[in-house]
Structure formats: C-alpha cells, structure tokens
Amino acid sequence: MEPKPWPFPFRPKDGLSLSEALPDRSLFILVAMMSFLAALTLTGATGARTLSTRWAGGAAQLLTIQVSEPDQPLSGASKSDKTASQSRAEIVQADLATLPAGTQVHRLTQEELARLLTPWLGDAGKTALPLPAVIEVRLAEGHEAPADLEQTLNAHVPGTVVEHNAEWSSRLRALAESLMACAALALVTVGGIATMITALATRAGLSTRRDIIEILHGLGATDSYIAGRFASRTGGLALGGGLLGTLLAMAPLLLLFRMAAPFAASTLQAATPAMPDWRTLPDLLPGDMLAGLAALPCVAAFIGWTTTQIMVRIWLRRMP
Amino acid sequence: MIRLSNVSWRRERKASTPVLSNLSFSVPQGGFRWLLGPSGAGKTSLLSLLHVENLPSDGTLCLLDKDVTAHTPRAVLVRLRQRIGMVHQDFRLMPDLSVADNVALPLRLQHRPEDKITDEVHAILKWVGLGNQLNVRASRLSGGEQQRTAIARAIVHRPGLILADEPTNALEEPQAHKLLDMFSELSSMGTTVIVATHNEALVRRLPRPALTLERGRLVQDGA
Ligand SMILES: Nc1ncnc2c1ncn2[C@@H]1O[C@H](COP(=O)(O)OP(=O)(O)O)[C@@H](O)[C@H]1O
Ligand SMILES: [Mg+2]
Numbered sequence: 001m002e003p004k005p006w007p008f009p010f011r012p013k014d015g016l017s018l019s020e021a022l023p024d025r026s027l028f029i030l031v032a033m034m035s036f037l038a039a040l041t042l043t044g045a046t047g048a049r050t051l052s053t054r055w056a057g058g059a060a061q062l063l064t065i066q067v068s069e070p071d072q073p074l075s076g077a078s079k080s081d082k083t084a085s086q087s088r089a090e091i092v093q094a095d096l097a098t099l100p101a102g103t104q105v106h107r108l109t110q111e112e113l114a115r116l117l118t119p120w121l122g123d124a125g126k127t128a129l130p131l132p133a134v135i136e137v138r139l140a141e142g143h144e145a146p147a148d149l150e151q152t153l154n155a156h157v158p159g160t161v162v163e164h165n166a167e168w169s170s171r172l173r174a175l176a177e178s179l180m181a182c183a184a185l186a187l188v189t190v191g192g193i194a195t196m197i198t199a200l201a202t203r204a205g206l207s208t209r210r211d212i213i214e215i216l217h218g219l220g221a222t223d224s225y226i227a228g229r230f231a232s233r234t235g236g237l238a239l240g241g242g243l244l245g246t247l248l249a250m251a252p253l254l255l256l257f258r259m260a261a262p263f264a265a266s267t268l269q270a271a272t273p274a275m276p277d278w279r280t281l282p283d284l285l286p287g288d289m290l291a292g293l294a295a296l297p298c299v300a301a302f303i304g305w306t307t308t309q310i311m312v313r314i315w316l317r318r319m320p
Numbered sequence: 321m322i323r324l325s326n327v328s329w330r331r332e333r334k335a336s337t338p339v340l341s342n343l344s345f346s347v348p349q350g351g352f353r354w355l356l357g358p359s360g361a362g363k364t365s366l367l368s369l370l371h372v373e374n375l376p377s378d379g380t381l382c383l384l385d386k387d388v389t390a391h392t393p394r395a396v397l398v399r400l401r402q403r404i405g406m407v408h409q410d411f412r413l414m415p416d417l418s419v420a421d422n423v424a425l426p427l428r429l430q431h432r433p434e435d436k437i438t439d440e441v442h443a444i445l446k447w448v449g450l451g452n453q454l455n456v457r458a459s460r461l462s463g464g465e466q467q468r469t470a471i472a473r474a475i476v477h478r479p480g481l482i483l484a485d486e487p488t489n490a491l492e493e494p495q496a497h498k499l500l501d502m503f504s505e506l507s508s509m510g511t512t513v514i515v516a517t518h519n520e521a522l523v524r525r526l527p528r529p530a531l532t533l534e535r536g537r538l539v540q541d542g543a
Contacts, residue, residue: 215412218373219473220402221429223394320375320390320397 027234028241030201031300034194035245039293041190043253045183046289052176063137063145064163065153067092070133074157088157089133095153102140107133195303202234202307213315223316231308238304242297249293322347322370322481322512327379329369338377338536339365345531345541347514349480352507353542354523355516357533363516364409366533367483370514371406372397384480402430405474407484411466415459419450419469422458426477444472447502449495463490471499475506482506484515488522500526 070089086094089107096105108116113131139145146152150162206213209230216226323346328338340362347353355363368374369381372388381388386400405426413422420441427437445451448468453461458469467490474482482503488496496519504526507513514531517523523530532540 211412212414215414216425216429218371218401218406218408218412219426219429220398220400220404222398225429320372320394 027201027205027304028237028244031198031238031241031304032245032248034197035242035296035300036249037245038190038194038296039246039249040253041186042292042296043249043256043289045180045187046286046292047256048179048183050286052172052179061139061141061143063139063149065092065096065135065137066161066163067133067135067157068159068161069130088160089135091157092133092135092153092160095156096135096137099137099145100140100143103143104136104138106136106138108136194300198238198300198303199307202238202304203311205234206230206308206311210315213312214319217316217319223313226316227309227312230312231305234308235301235305239297239301242300245300246293246296321349321382321385322514323380323382324376325380327369327376327381329365329374330377333377340369340533340536343379343538345538345543347512347542349512350507350510352504352513352526352528353515354528354530355514355533356523356530356540359518360535361533362536363533364485365536366531367406367485367514367516370481370483371404372401402426402477403480405477405479405482407467407470407474407482407487409485409489411470413458413461413466413469413473416457418455418457419445419461419465420454422469423472423476426473430477440476441472444476445469448472464492464495467491468495475502479511481512482514484513486517487515488517488519496522497525 067089071087073086074088074091093105093107096103099105113134116134117131137145145162145164150160153160153162213226213230325344327340327343329340330338343366355366357363365374369376370383372383375381375388375390383400384403386392386396388397388400414425417425423441423445424437427440432440442451442454445454448471450465450468450472453465458466461469467487471484471487474484484503488499491499500522503513503515529542530540531538531542
C-alpha cells in the first residue's frame with residue numbers, strides 16, 4: 001500500500017497541530033451562556049440608570065407658576081412705569097425671559113386650563129370663578145431655577161406662587177438611586193459569577209488535558225510555550241463564546257429598549273406613547289452600554305487567557 | 321555521559337522510605353546499559369530522574385555534562401530534555417494527533433524547518449513499519465503500533481541520550497530484535513542508551529553491562 005501523501009495532516013496555522021488536542025466545546029458553550037446573562041444584566045442596569053436619571057432630572061427642572069388676577073394691570077405701580085400697560089401675567093412672563101437660555105416658558109391657554117380643571121370643577125370653561133394664570137417653566141438640562149425666583153417675582157407682581165417640584169423630585173431621586181444600587185449589585189454579582197464560571201470552565205477543560213501538558217513538558221517544551229498555546233486556545237474559545245452570547249442577547253435587548261423608549265422621554269410634550277421605529281433604535285441605545293457590550297467578549301477572552309496562563313504555569317511549576 | 325553519586329529519591333518530600341536510595345554509577349557517552357530488576361524495584365523511577373521529570377532528593381546527578389539540581393535554571397533543564405529521547409512504558413502519545421504529528425513534535429519544538437521534518441518523520445516511520453499509517457490518529461493504533469510510534473518519537477531528533485522503559489513489551493519478536501539492533505547501532509555511533517526490561521531472552525541476545533535494582537538499591541552497577 002502506498003503511503004498517504006504527507007504533510008497532509010500538518011496544519012500550518014498551528015505550529016504543533018495541537019488545536020485538536022486542546023480543550024474545547026464545553027468551555028465555549030458555558031462562556032456563551034454567561035455572556036448572554038451578563039449582557040442582559042448590563043442592559044438592565046443601563047436601562048435602569050437611564051430611566052431614573054431622566055425622571056429625577058426632569059422633575060427638578062420643572063416649575064409651575066401661578067399668577068392670580070392675571071389680566072389685571074399691576075396695581076399700585078407708578079403710572080410712568082413702562083409696565084403700566086402690561087397685565088400681571090405678562091410682567092411675570094417678561095421676568096421669566098431672563099432665565100437661562102433654553103428655558104421653555106409656556107402659559108397654559110384657556111382650553112388647556114379648562115381641560116386640567118374639568119375633573120374637579122366640571123365644565124370650568126363656563127364658571128365665573130376667577131382663574132389664575134398657570135405658567136409651566138421647563139429649564140434646560142443642567143440648569144436649576146434661582147432659589148430666590150419666587151421672591152423676585154413677588155416683588156414685581158405680588159401674589160405670584162412658584163411651585164417647585166422639589167419634593168416630588170427628591171422622592172424620584174431616592175427611587176432612582178435605589179434602583180441603580182440594585183442594578184449595580186446585580187451587575188457585580190453576575191460579573192463575579194461569570195468570572196468564576198469562566199475560570200472554572202477553563203480549569204475543567206484544562207484538567208482533562210493535563211496529560212498533554214506533561215507530555216509536552218517531557219518533550220522539552222518551555223513553560224511559556226505550553227502556557228501560551230493553551231491560553232491562546234482557551235482565550236479564543238472564550239472570545240467566540242462571548243461573542244455568541246452577547247449577540248444572542250441583542251435580540252431581547254433591542255426589544256426591551258424599544259418598549260422602554262417612550263418612558264425614557266424627558267418632557268411631557270416630547271413623550272409619545274408610540275414605540276420608535278426599529279431603524280432609529282441604535283441612536284436610542286446609550287453609547288456606554290454599547291461599549292460595555294462590545295467589551296464583554298474581550299473580558300471573557302481575557303479571563304480565559306489569564307486563568308489558563310496561571311493554571312498551566314502552576315502545574316508546570318510542580319515539575320522540574 | 322551520566323554520573324550519579326549517592327542519589328536518593330523520595331516521592332514526597334517528607335516520605336520516610338525513599339523509592340531510590342544511594343545510587344552511584346556512571347555511564348560513558350555512547351555506552352549501553354540494561355536496567356534490570358523485579359517489578360517495583362524502581363526502574364521507572366530511575367528513568368524519571370534521568371529524563372529530568374523528577375529531581376534527586378539527595379546526591380548529585382550529572383547528565384550530558386550538565387549538573388541537575390534544584391538550582392539548575394529551568395531553561396537548562398528544558399534544553400536537557402530536548403536532548404533526551406524517552407520511550408515511556410505507557411507510550412504517552414497525544415491521542416488526538418496523527419502518528420506523523422506525534423513523531424514530529426520533538427522536531428517542531430526545536431523549530432526545525434518543516435520540509436526537513438517531513439523527510440525525517442517519513443523516514444523514521446517507514447523504518448518502524450508505520451510508513452502507511454502516517455495520518456492515523458494515535459488513539460486508533462494497536463498497542464504495538466503505539467509503542468513503535470513512541471520509539472520513533474524518541475529517536476527522530478537524534479538525542480544524545482535514549483531512555484526506554486520496557487520498549488519491547490507490546491512488540492513481536494522480530495520487531496523487538498530490530499529495535500535492539502538499532503539501539504546497539506545508535507550507541508556505537510555515540511548515543512548513550514539505557515533500556516529497562518524484564519525480557520531475559522532479549523538481554524541474552526545483546527550482552528551488555530547491566531544496572532540491576534532491588535527495592536530501590538543498586539545491586540549491580542554495570543561497570
Ligand atoms: N504513582 C505511584 N504512586 C506511588 N507509588 C508508586 C507509584 N508508581 C510506583 N510506585 C511505587 O514506587 C516503587 C518503584 O516503582 P517503579 O519505579 O515503577 O518500579 P519498576 O519500574 O521497577 O517496576 C514501587 O514500590 C511502586 O510500588
Ligand atoms: Mg516500571
């Protein structure tokens with residue numbers, strides 16, 4: 001019988017044709033599952049943070065100002081004053097114009113006011129009650145209303161009431177903080193478990209290959225060579241598993257973010273009950289979350305690589 | 321050149337009875353020694369010291385002109401192992417690699433050019449009668465074929481010292497004789513050869529000095 005052509009079995013990408021002799025599949029699958037879990041947790045944590053900061057932040061920037069007898073001129077003002085021709089509500093609105101740029105000031109129209117009051121007063125549009133003007137003030141993100149706003153306005157237009165949402169805001173903030181603490185705890189726990197499982201799976205995969213490590217050692221392979229070959233193998237497997245798990249997590253994750261998008265809106269005017277179009281979804285996903293997801297497979301690969309380097313070197317150190 | 325003086329070896333550091341005690345002998349470069357003794361006498365253990373798989377607990381060991389102690393740098397021990405060819409009793413092949421890849425391992429670890437490796441491996445496998453099984457996985461070989469693969473792997477890189485632990489156990493008589501002839505030829509060409517065996521017929525066929533162990537002690541030092 002003619003010998004088969006050799007070097008057919010030689011695989012150039014692998015210096016020793018070792019790839020078939022190294023640990024495999026179970027590590028890949030375990031890492032994929034752990035990455036899936038970690039990706040979901042990371043998403044949940046990011047989502048919780050996004051929602052809570054927007055809620056808490058939004059409430060702090062919202063003021064409601066009531067001006068009684070809004071359409072009367074300012075009583076007691078000197079006739080020569082340029083404000084003489086303006087109504088009380090107009091004067092307040094003019095004062096509010098000095099707030100930082102980007103502030104939205106909106107005086108509710110008669111209809112809007114009527115709609116607001118209908119549940120309490122019935123057909124309020126036709127009541128003879130003197131209604132105050134209600135001015136909604138939304139400060140731009142990062143700005144807060146001056147603490148003495150109410151005093152300033154009152155000095156000009158006595159009887160103006162500034163309603164801060166401060167109490168509402170601080171409650172929301174407390175809620176947001178505990179939500180984020182939970183999310184962080186979950187992230188740390190899942191991260192720790194994922195690290196341990198990846199390390200243990202690597203270890204288990206290696207221990208079935210311990211004889212091979214001993215054989216290579218006996219044949220005169222250096223420690224760094226053996227550790228390097230095994231580490232790049234397990235690192236590659238963990239990278240693949242991490243990629244697969246993260247990609248699989250993208251499907252439920254996108255669905256979740258699409259559903260959450262309407263609640264993440266920061267203003268009542270911007271809020272729509274409709275879900276965003278699938279195509280605009282990538283813009284809605286927070287950048288740091290995407291970065292975290294992209295980092296997951298790398299972290300998995302790093303854990304696999306490091307565990308292998310350490311384990312193999314510990315075993316080799318027991319041999320001369 | 322191998323030189324041992326008062327070498328003892330314990331399996332564990334605190335083990336009370338040493339597996340090998342007070343061994344002193346030397347083998348010149350190109351010498352051939354039988355390693356004899358009943359089962360459990362310590363033949364495999366002594367070969368593990370000579371293959372630098374274990375270090376002596378006491379005494380001094382010198383292999384291929386290098387002192388082997390706990391203080392010898394690891395890099396020196398690695399290079400020493402590369403110059404030794406070992407046939408283990410249990411063969412220690414890589415089960416998932418082909419016969420050819422197994423035999424190529426020592427050469428690849430020494431970064432020989434791949435075309436040279438192909439020639440050498442092909443030639444040596446033809447010589448041991450496995451020329452038409454190059455691509456067979458080691459795990460699918462019979463005991464005798466595994467032993468011949470292990471022998472090929474131990475000599476393919478022309479080591480300065482060949483250690484063989486019961487290398488004819490799984491071989492047919494003609495193959496065993498052929499192997500013996502090759503060991504004898506290698507030794508006459510300057511390779512030191514130590515062969516542990518139970519096979520008295522084999523020893524009678526090639527009369528050479530013997531190191532005989534009994535309960536870890538040398539009762540015949542091969543001089
Ligand atoms: N893996 C082992 N663990 C503990 N003791 C062992 C082991 N292998 C061998 N021994 C003991 O060490 C001694 C020497 O064994 P060995 O070197 O294998 O002898 P031989 O090769 O001459 O049969 C024997 O007493 C044997 O029982
Ligand atoms: Mg033995």
